[in-house]
Amino acid sequence: MGGDFISYELKEFKLFEPLFRWARKKSIWLVAFCTGCGGIEMPPLVTARYDIERFGMMPNPAPRMADLFLITGYVTPKTLKRIIITYELMPDPKYILAHGSCPINGGVYWDSYNVVKQLDKYIPIDVAIAGCMPRPEAVMDGIREIMRKIENGEADGWRRYRENYEWYRKNQDELFGEGWRERDAKRWLAWL
Amino acid sequence: MTMPARVVGEEKVKLKKSFVKPWIGIKYLFKKPVTIKIPFEKIEPAPKYRGFHTLDWKKCVGCNFCGQICPARAIEMTWLEVEGKMEKRPHPKIDYGRCTFCQFCVDVCPTGALGFTESYILTTDGTEDALELFNWVPIHPDKVRELNEAYGDYRFPVVRIEKLGDGTYRYHLRNGEVFEFKILGYGIRPPKKPTPAKPATEATANKETTKPAEKKESKPAEKKE
Amino acid sequence: MSLEVPRELREEARKHDMYLTPIAKDTYELFFGPQHMATENFSIILKMDGNRVEKAIVNPGFLHRGFEKLAEQRPYFTNIALLLRICVPESDVPENIYSMAVDEIVGWEVPERAIWIRTVVLEMARVSSWMFWIMGFGNEIGLYTAGQWAAAYRERLMRLFEELTGGRVYHIYTVPGGVRRDIPGDKWLRQLRDTVEYIKSKLKDFDEILFDNYITFERTEGVGVMDKRFALKHAVTGPNLRAVGVPYDVRKDDPYYLYPELDFEVPVLKEGDSLARVLVRRYELEQDLYILEQLLDMGPPSGPYMVQDPKLKNLPRFKVPAGDAYAHVESTKGDFGAYVVSDGSHKPYRVHVRGPSQSHGVTVLEELLKGARLADVPVILKTLDNCPPDIDR
Amino acid sequence: MAVTDNEVKNKVESTQKAPQDTQNAKPELPNTKEGRLVKELLEKAPYAEGSVRREKRIEFRVPAERIHEFLEIASEKFEMLMQISVVDWLKEGEFELVYQLWSVSESVHAFVKTRISRENAKMPTVMDIWPVAETYEREAHEFFGIIFEGNPRLGPFILEPREYEKHPLRKDFNTLSYVKTIYGEDFDRYDESKTNYVI
């Protein structure tokens, strides 16, 4: 069971790739992690009014089963640690939708000592949408964009993360100090 | 100041628990859902919803009030050159990686040059080229309105911003029109020499503008090799 | 490793008919949040003893942005766009307290129309916040149906906010000296009345499915009990304080805006458990709708919606005389206050915001969680209505 | 109405613990609920100065060393401690601590102001009077570096240790330069001349 008996990367199973892409596009599960103030627009999104479950999306409490990480707004270093660990817990085709101005350039917190500017230095971003905060319609447009990218196989944030891991790791270590994973994350790594 | 009957009796607040009553909730199985089926139905944002900016370049006097009031310092006065002619006044360049859409800038604008539309959707993939869209000099309100009426989906009026080497920016509008101008420098004071060579006074500002771009481009490239 | 169960734990256990076995004390650490459905970016470290919480340590700060520092670096009006992020579900409250405090320092008489609009906005914010709370509470105890309905009905209010203020969540509407825009027209007032009627008619559904529900009672009765003395000493405010029998409501005790002229009741219960808190909240939602109706009957007074002051010509460098003021309003979470100090320049010298969760979200939560079952943790969290950005700011 | 300039600025006198300071207070206490409340408290605590600011707002100035004593007396009337606000008066070299009290029974808000030196700032904790002060003091400690003697939980609370050491809400903490060292220079692309920008 543990092996890659149907791995999307394996050449012999290239045949299934379109099928899996279609399935991935149609069933995107969100990490239930409200990282910022945009978290307030997540409930309307998943509840009756906008109901993204129509697209097969739903918030999933366990990161192990999730595909899409909505970075809902600004990210503080304290949260970023958790975001990184959660992101690394997610199994591999995984996507990040950065939500609002703040992950792009710091937003209104551009001079705040506790907000990360330019999130894509630390984790890869697949889709970025503007707004403070973005309306649910705008988020849904972002989701449509990510679906399109998944279908075309362009949503490769996870692959970039894997390939440039040292670079991301270096930036993370610069921000948090060396050995933060061992020091801080070890305590909650197993069950975050 | 206190009023009579300010505290209500417990009996009015308390409820009785029931096993059966919740079953009434099932009636909604047969009622119409309240969902708005977004790709098929549309919600119009309210009139005067605070969306993206517009700028009447003719009216703008470059007073930098907008830049001063902006809580995110998203606004930066920019000296532009359109069709070889330098604009007399600097114009605001707005960074949507900063903007909070409070529109205080619109409120303080003394000439009414800066305005806003209801457009609010700007979706990009996170690449460096796409993020250029987040930093623009707003275009004329009539143009934005025309595009909005043509498409009616409240998207950002520009699809792609092409940045050429010598500071020339090319806006590809949604209807295929191309709009080109050149950024000469930043700040309130006009750049010393409106030539492609970097003006001495604005060297720091200029350097900082280009820096994130370079940095980001360099990193995934070097890793992928 | 002692074999003795603490007395209060035993009493608590007896209350729930569940005795803890003193043998084999298997304690473990549980990180409750921030990646968790029940906590919105807020973490509690639970030292668990079997199914019971032995000790809870609140670990806030995931949302800290340093507002108070940032506010010192921005001009007075601009701070509105910043400070409202302190309370996300009810963003009008920070706007209003800050504006009230600045008004007091400057000595402005806010025009009547602005006062009316501000009152309406605050009440609308309260109703929408209640809807949001119902949703959260429903999700926490596993009744998703009520939550979905509430979130859908809240959208109507969001739409009205959008039309009035131009923003959906962050309204950036109330500014020192008045409000930023006038009411869009009579149509908006009619829509507001319709919405109030609509939500009122839907309250019965919520009663049936959520508040009358047998299992809701089971889940909340006797969970997280506070007594009056404890609550006062811990400065618990809002519905949580009213649920222990103290009829303290800022709208009555320190009236602001139009509240002295409005007729509404303050629900008070004595039990102090989660159920009492739930019922108090439910009644307050009713009262808020009633207040909105009264306000609509009153109608907006005519006149300007913004103070006429020549100093406002140069908004970025608008100076406020030196002084300090404290203003507070009643939010759904409790007593929300702001202390603004000015040194006469165009930026505030210090802004200090008192979020209600600061008092009931840290020490009180830690106390109440002691001895609670794991399943009670989200219930206590939600019935206290803990709002993490309040604590972090 | 607001207080006047000199009231805020000339705080230095209030720290001198002369109990019957002349310039403020006594004769002008109005005969209202608030006035009576101030009078009553001042009788018990003659070292403090009290004034009525407006309806439902009263103000006390207490020397720092007697703050605990005063608050203990005040706690009989004022059940709730709403907040401990710290104001960093950099020029005077002092922290002003404002204990915001609320009386549920009287519906009156009281500012209890005290000043301590900025260097080596120490205060007695008021946790024993209001347990909730623990949170407020932790926060004040974290952001300003005031040590509250007797509070067992001082330390990183909201911030992470790195920011905690800086005590970021102090006036001499420069956010922008700190941000540049931590998050890199490239985020801020604008000139920083004070004439061009207010912020």
Add this chain to the structure above:
Amino acid sequence: MFEWKLALEAIGMVIYATFMGFIFMGIERKAMARIQRRVGPPIYQPIIDTLKLLGKKESVSHGFIYDFGPVFALGASIAALLFIPLANFQLFSSNADLIVVAYLLEVPMLGIMLGAMSSGNPYSAVGVQRGLLTMVAMQLPYGLALIAIAQYWGTFKLNSIVALQQLHGWSITVPALLLAFIVFDIVFQAMLGLEPFDIITAPAEISMGPMVEYGGKHAALLFTQHAVQLFAETAFFAVLFLGGASNLLELLIKQIAVLFIAIFIASIYPRFTIDQAAKFFWKWPTILGIIAVILAGW
């Protein structure tokens, strides 16, 4: 001699059951969505979900038991399925297949517990504790309901129960068995893991409980298992109380009827805590079950 026809039939039945199980899951989500006043996902959504989970990469394993748990659970579910008379099809049959099925339907839970326990996540551990306690708690009313059935019809053979029901009318028309039906329905809710007994996977409390560490293919396997389990349980229910079925269509209708009761209960009641659930099970359903047994044996 290997019976090709029977083997094909069995494989076909398993495939059919899996597919219908997924559709049942879709119906469940859709109907709940409608009660919640929204549109909800398409009915085949669980199939897509499973497919997607299968296509995910998984680099983490917590050892053999962790991998074995879901397989074990799936195997047990399929075994249970093959003992139940589905229309004219019943692969295995024994003299006491009522007990065998009742037992086999409990086993998957143990399989999941086994895997979850080895994942080392405290949320899983809490979930497992809760799951085991729920199982213990519901055994009593569950057993009583089955005893009432067996006592009334006088047989442990599911085939004969179906046949007798065809002759004498459905079980629920008998007053004693109506009580047993109510008891069984309450237990059924816990077996499906729906509210008010979704204590095991309470998302707001222990974020999916045992499943918190499972992702990718393991989760896909668990989904499949849940689908088969759903089909088997509804079929078991229909066979015991709704008179079985002579063809798959009839069975399907009965299964969906059963499912809808579960959906209704799930969408209007919140979740019990574990101790309340245990107390509840040992109170009302037990009393009703005892009455049912006594009446049935009268």
